[in-house]
Amino acid sequence: MGMEKSYEIKDDQNIELLKQLHILTRDGKLNQDSRRKLKQIYHLVNFIQPIITKYHDRSFTLVDHGAGKSYLGFILFDLIVKNTLGSIIGVEINEDLVNKSQLLMERFNFNNMQFISQEIAKSSEIISKADIVTALHACDTATDDAMSFAFEKNADWIVLVPCCQAEIYRGLKTIKPSQASNHWVELYRHGIHSREFGSHLTNVLRCLKLESLGYKVTVTELVGWEHSMKNELIIAENIKQKNTKSYDRMKKIISDLGLEKLQFRFL
Template sequence: MARQVQEALRPGQSVELLQELHILTREGGLNQDSRRKLKQVYHLFGFIEKILLQLESAGHANITLADHGAGKSYLGFIIYDLFFRQREAGTIYGIETRQELVEKSRELAQRLGFERMRFLPLTVQESAQSDELPAQIDVVTALHACDTATDDAIAFGLQKQARHMVLVPCCQAETAGFLRKHKALNLSRTPLAELWRHPLHTREMGSQLTNVLRCLYLESQGYSVTVTELVGWEHSLKNELILAEYTGQKKRSAAHRMHEIVQQFGLQELLAARYPLVAGSAPAPEMA
């Protein structure tokens, strides 16, 4: 292997895996495009590695990680190769509804000797109830989970009492649909509706509101939330990274804010559909 390739890779990293993921060429080369991809991979892994090291230092040797909406399990394979493979314990579960992708991932894991990777052809509802998964999951990830798939991952994480969630939302459309549905009524009711009167603004506002509500929902269920940019992962605006860590301190004020927001934007149907643990009567805000 060329010296520049060896210098670019982490020690012991699987060249075969990087070739399968098209980060390295079939000849093991590293062109300008693949160098950019490798840098992006390391950037994303950096966020997750900190969480895994934190869990390890706290005595959680047998770490469990569930990658929801795994697709080709790109993320899971990278995490396993760079972290789990060097350790004797810990398991990654790739959860994906498409059976053909699950089979391909199983074949690749077997070929690479990644023995503690499991791939399950399950929906979010099935995965929450499946006896093939442990009762509790340490880390839940969802990379570019389209539209409501991110909400599904959050619901799974809550059911599995996840200690951490790492979410990169993508292509939110559901909230924009509700905004369009009630646009005429809201335009007559509040000048704030001008913020989403035009179709492009409706889409952008829907995406923004979706992630704001998700963060508040997580806070209402006992998570500390950080929102940052996943810089360099792709050349698009779908670059938001939500990091949630369970603290056990449920914020009533977050649930109260959610009710206020859905009232202001006419999103009561969304609250009932996606955030059942705070739906119903609005909770009183916390005392100062």
């Protein structure tokens, strides 16, 4: 019996792949959660497609850090990368997820895909080359590890959708508001404000770090707020122009806020 395709699914999308990824139910239906997930992935694919197009007939390696079930990698591969000279490597700490992705990759003969069970921070030893680095909702500082990896590989493009961020929040919490030397402490004196401000500040410092290391940064929204609270999309292109002003500002923000203990992360 023919399945009625949802209007949200792209025409050239492999339906069986979506079923195997449990985005579609066995009878081809899309539930609320999967619809949200698929919308996010498609939106991200739309941002990544023009980047991949730049490689024309050249080979390239896209490394997806904190790949999870590799929704992004599989959908990107199926819709775009399989028709190019590119390959995708998914890095994921959870071995079980890596094994499942491996099986799926073999089932669909996606030969230019590879999955590695490894911490992002150590993956640089195994992966020799990365032209495009992605990290979608990689937990907490895993996004920073993905950035360090990309810098080490001198990646052309870095695409990040950061997740929960607690490191700066914890750093801010160690400074007693009564001891803070300036009025900016009011930005994060209350618990909910320090979480939000910590998260915002983390991404601001990440952008400054990207610029200071030679990347041009675009920050935009992945999907509307109604869909996800973690929807900041950071796209960085390696234009190889180190920005000293960004570096100086990053340094000043860190010292003004008394976060020197965390400067190893950014400076």
